[in-house]
Amino acid sequence: MAVTAACASAVAESPAWPPPPDRVALLPPVEFNLEESLFAGDPVADADTEPVPPRGPRRGGGPFGAAAPVSLGGFWAPPTAVSGQPSTLGMNAQFVRVAAPLVRPREGDPLWIGIGRFGRLELSTDVILPDSGRPVPDQLWLVETGLTHIRPLDSGGTLGGTFLFGSASDQPFAAGRDLTLMTIAFWNTPAKNGRDEWNWSVFYSPTSQLPYPLPGLAYAWRPSDSFEAKIGVPAALEWRPDEFWTISAAYFPLVNANVEARRRLGPDWSFVAFYRTDTQIYFLADRPVAADRFYVFDQRAAAGLERSLGGGFTIEALASWLFDREIFQGTNFTSGRTDVIPFAAGPWLSLQLLWRR
Numbered sequence: 001m002a003v004t005a006a007c008a009s010a011v012a013e014s015p016a017w018p019p020p021p022d023r024v025a026l027l028p029p030v031e032f033n034l035e036e037s038l039f040a041g042d043p044v045a046d047a048d049t050e051p052v053p054p055r056g057p058r059r060g061g062g063p064f065g066a067a068a069p070v071s072l073g074g075f076w077a078p079p080t081a082v083s084g085q086p087s088t089l090g091m092n093a094q095f096v097r098v099a100a101p102l103v104r105p106r107e108g109d110p111l112w113i114g115i116g117r118f119g120r121l122e123l124s125t126d127v128i129l130p131d132s133g134r135p136v137p138d139q140l141w142l143v144e145t146g147l148t149h150i151r152p153l154d155s156g157g158t159l160g161g162t163f164l165f166g167s168a169s170d171q172p173f174a175a176g177r178d179l180t181l182m183t184i185a186f187w188n189t190p191a192k193n194g195r196d197e198w199n200w201s202v203f204y205s206p207t208s209q210l211p212y213p214l215p216g217l218a219y220a221w222r223p224s225d226s227f228e229a230k231i232g233v234p235a236a237l238e239w240r241p242d243e244f245w246t247i248s249a250a251y252f253p254l255v256n257a258n259v260e261a262r263r264r265l266g267p268d269w270s271f272v273a274f275y276r277t278d279t280q281i282y283f284l285a286d287r288p289v290a291a292d293r294f295y296v297f298d299q300r301a302a303a304g305l306e307r308s309l310g311g312g313f314t315i316e317a318l319a320s321w322l323f324d325r326e327i328f329q330g331t332n333f334t335s336g337r338t339d340v341i342p343f344a345a346g347p348w349l350s351l352q353l354l355w356r357r
Contacts (some may be wrong), residue, residue, distance in 0.1 A: 009206075015333070018046075021204065022145055030103075037283030041355070043234045046268045048199060050228075051132070054204065061346075068097045068264050069098065069100060069355065069356070070097070070098050070099075070354065070355035071095075071096070071097045071098075071353070071354050071355075072094075072096045072097070072318075072352070072353050073094070073095060073097065073350060073351050073352030074092065074093055074094040074095065074351065074352075075091075075092065075093050075348055075349060075350035075351075076091070076348070076349050076350075077091040077092070077093045077322060077346060077347065077348040077349075078090055078346060078347065079124060079125070080325075080343055080344035080345065080346040081343065081344045082125070082127050082341060082342075082343045082344075083341070083342040083343060083344075084341075084342075085127055085128070085130075085341075086128045087126055088125065088343075089124070089125040089136070089327075089341075089343045090123075090124040090125065090129055091121065091122065091123055091124070091296075091348075092121075092122050093120060093121045093122065094119070094120050094226065095117070095118065095119040095120070096116075096117070096118045096119075096141075097115075097116070097117045097118075098115070098116045098117075099113050099114065099115045099116075100113065100114055100177055101113055101114075102114050102311075104143045108152055109152075110149065110151040110152070111148075111149070111150045111151075111152065111160075112147065112148075112149055113147065113148040113149075113150075114145075114146075114147060115144075115145065115147065115148060115162075116144070116145045116147045117142060117143075117144045117145070117164070118142065118143055118144075118173060119142035120139065120140070120141055120142075121140040121141075121142075121280060121296070122138060122139055122140075122213065123136055123137065123138055123139075123140070123296075123327075124138070125138075127341060129339035129341070130327070130339055130341065131329075131338040131339045132288070132329075132338070134286070136327065136341070137170035137284060137294070139170060140168075140169070140170050140280070140282050140294075140296075141167070141168070141169060141172040141173075142166070142167075142168045142171070142282075143167050143172050143173070144164045144165065144166030144167075144180075144182075145164070145165065145166060145168045146162065146163045146164035146165055146166075146182070147162070147163055148160065148161070148162040148163075149161060149162075153189075154158070155189060155190065156189075156190045156300075157187065157188045157189035157190055157197075158186075158187070158188045159186070159187050159188075160186060161183065161184055161185040161186060162182070162183070162184040162186075162285070163181070163182070163183050163184075164181060164182040164183075165179070165180075165181045166179070166180060166181075167179055167180060167283075168180050168224070168265060168281065168282045168283060169205050169282050169283045169284065169285055170282065170284055170285055171285035172296075174198070174285040175285065176352055177283065177290050178283045178285055180205065180207045180283070181204075181205065181206070182203075182204070182205040182207075183203070183204050183205070184201060184202070184203050184204075185201065185202045186199065186200065186201040186202075186216075187199075187200045187201075188200070188220075191219070191220075191229070192336065195222050196220055196221050197219075197220040197222075197223055198217075198218075198219060198220070198260075199214070199216070199218045199219075199220055199230065199232070200216070200217055201216035201217075202214070202216065203213050203216060203233075206293075207281040207283070207293060207333065209253070209254040209255065209256065209279055209281075209333035209334075210253060210254055210282065210332060210333065211293070211331075212334055214233075214253065216232070216234055216244060216256060217232050217233065218230040218231060218232030218234060219231045219232055219238075222325055224235050226239065226240045226241065227239050227240070233252070233253065233334070234250065234251065234252040235250065235251045235252075235316060236248070236249060236250040236251070237249050237250075237272040243264070244263055244264045245261070245262070245263055245264075246261070247260070247261050247262075248260050248262075250308060254333055254334065255277050255279070255281070256277060257275075257277050258274065258275070258276040258277075259274060259275045259276070260272065260273070260275075260276075261273050262276035267308070268307055269305060269306070269307055269308075270305070270306040270307075271303070271304075271305060271306075272302075272303070272304055272305070272306055272316070272318070273301075273302065273303040273304075274301070274302050274303075275299070275300070275301050275302075276299075276300060276302075277297070277298075277299050277300075278297065278298050278299070278300060278341070279295060279296070279297050279333070280295070280296040280297075281295055281296075282294045284329075285327070289331075291331045292329045292330065292331060292336075292338075293329065293330060293331070293332070294327070294328075294329055294331065295326075295327060295328050295329070295333065296327050297324075297325070297326055297327070297328075298322045298323065298324060298325040298326075299322070299323055299324045300320045300321065300322045300323070301320060301321050301323075302318045302319065302320035302321075302348075303318070303319060303320075304316060304317050304319055304350075305317055311352065311354050312355050312357060313354070313355050314352075314353070314354045314355075315351070315352070315353050315354075316350075316352045316354065317349075317350070317351050318349070318350045318351075318352075319347065319348070319349055320348040320349075321345065321346075321347060321348070322345060322346055322347070322348065323342050323345040324345075325342065325344070325345065325346075326340060326341060326343065327340075327341050327343075328340040328341065339351070
C-alpha cells in the first residue's frame, strides 16, 4: 500500500527524541523524531514532534512500512559536571509509543491511525536556574494522543495529516497553558516523469524549535531503486549501495539533523551508527512568562547493535557520547534565552524494544 510507510512515519518518533532512519521516516513529509524519531531513539518530548521526510511509497513491507507501530525503552546518562555551579546533572528516561490502524487497512482505501505516546525524563541534580533562582525540575513528562489520516488520490498521490494533543510539562495537564499539540497537513503528488514526487506540507507545534506554522516543499528524486533524496524542506536522503549497507540523513529547521549508517550483519543482527541533534522541549508549570519553553539540548554520536527476536520484535542497544549539552529557557530556540546551564559531555546508554508488524 503506497501510503502505509507514511502512516507509520506519522506515528513515530522522537524531537524530542532524535529518530534513527527507520525512525527518520516518521512523519509523512510529512520518520529524521520522540522520534526517532515519531521514533527517535530516545525522545521524551519534542524531538518526536519534528516532521521528517517519508521513505516514499516504494519502501518497507507490511502495513507499517519500515517504521515500528510499537516502541518502548529508555536511556541513562550518568552525572556530569555543571558549568558555573558546584554540582552535577544526570539523566534517565522511559518511553512508550503505540500506533494502530482504527480500521482494517485495505489497498486503495483511506487509512486512519490512532497514536499514543508517553515519556518521562528525570534530571538528577540540585542545580539552580541562574536567572529565575528556581531549582531545575527533577521530572518532566510527555503524554500525547492523536490521529493520522492518509487518503490515496486518483492521481497517484496522497493527502492527509496528523494531529497530536497532550501535555509536555513538569506537571502534566496542570493548566491550559501547559497543553501542547502538533499538527501536520501534507499533499504528495507524482512528478511528470512518474518516478519522482513533490511533497507539500505545513507543520505546527508550540513545543518545537520554531513555534510557528512552518511550510514545507521538497522534491523526492529517485534516480534508482537504491537512492532517494528529498530536496527542499524537510530534506533527506537514503542510499543503499548494496544489500548490506543503508546510509541515510535528514534535516529540518532549525537544528534538527540526523545522519545514520546501518550494516546488516546476518539474518538477525544489524550494526548501526549515527550522529544527531536532540532537543526536548517542555512547558514548566510555574513559569512567570507564559511563552517560555524549557529546553534540554545536546548533540550525540552513537553506535550499537540491533537484533531480531522473531515475531516482528526487535531489540536495539546503543552507546552514545553526548556533547554540546545545555538546558535553558526561552520563547524559542534562538532568542530570549534565560537560565542557561551548560553541562559537561558524557556517555549515554539506551535500550529499545520495537514491534514492527
